[in-house]
Amino acid sequence: MHKLPLTALALLASTLGAPLAAKPVTADVAQIVAILHKEGYQAKRVGEASEPRIDTAMGGYTMAIYFYGCDDNGQACKSVQFYAGFNPKTNPTLQAMNDYARDNRWGRVYLDKDGDPVIEMDVDLEAGGMSEELFIDNIAYWESILAKFADFALKGQ
Numbered sequence: 001m002h003k004l005p006l007t008a009l010a011l012l013a014s015t016l017g018a019p020l021a022a023k024p025v026t027a028d029v030a031q032i033v034a035i036l037h038k039e040g041y042q043a044k045r046v047g048e049a050s051e052p053r054i055d056t057a058m059g060g061y062t063m064a065i066y067f068y069g070c071d072d073n074g075q076a077c078k079s080v081q082f083y084a085g086f087n088p089k090t091n092p093t094l095q096a097m098n099d100y101a102r103d104n105r106w107g108r109v110y111l112d113k114d115g116d117p118v119i120e121m122d123v124d125l126e127a128g129g130m131s132e133e134l135f136i137d138n139i140a141y142w143e144s145i146l147a148k149f150a151d152f153a154l155k156g157q
Contacts (some may be wrong), residue, residue: 024129027067027077029054032135039136050074058143061086061150069126078126082142085118086153092117100152107145117153119146 025031029045029052036043036056047053052074054065061084088138092100094111101109108120121142123135130138 002108022132025125025132025135026129027069027080027125029057029067029074029077032065032080035132035135036139039139048074056140059147059150061146062147068122079122079124082121082123082146083118083149084120084146084150085112085116086150088154090123091115092153096152100149104145105147106141109149119149119153121145 023031026034032139033045033054036054041056041058043054043056045052045123046055050070050072052067052070056063056065063084066081066083067074067077067079068081070076091111097109097111097117106121108122110118112118121138123138125135127134
């Protein structure tokens, strides 16, 4: 009968029942599309191969996920940006946008070249990415700030 050294038994016991580490979320288009689908969102890869983008909707608002720091083939990207732009009947004033930005920590807001309100949120996925749970938490947080900004931008300040 073979006897395992005590350290080998301890190592074996520590791994039994331990969940396998899930693959971290990186700025990989197919992986993010799959996560969005799993979470119940519609999501579609669009754009050129060298400049990938995901079109989706959250909270009833269309939005895009842009990929940054990619190689020439649109691979090995380093970060993503959640983006939503609005075209209200009356655009907020620059002062209203500044007030909103001052009072709301999350989400970068600005008026685009046409004076329409935009909100963005960057997510750094370089250096190994992040857990799927944390990425999903970022999606949920984005959805809440998107809804708040949409209320500001579309329904009057």
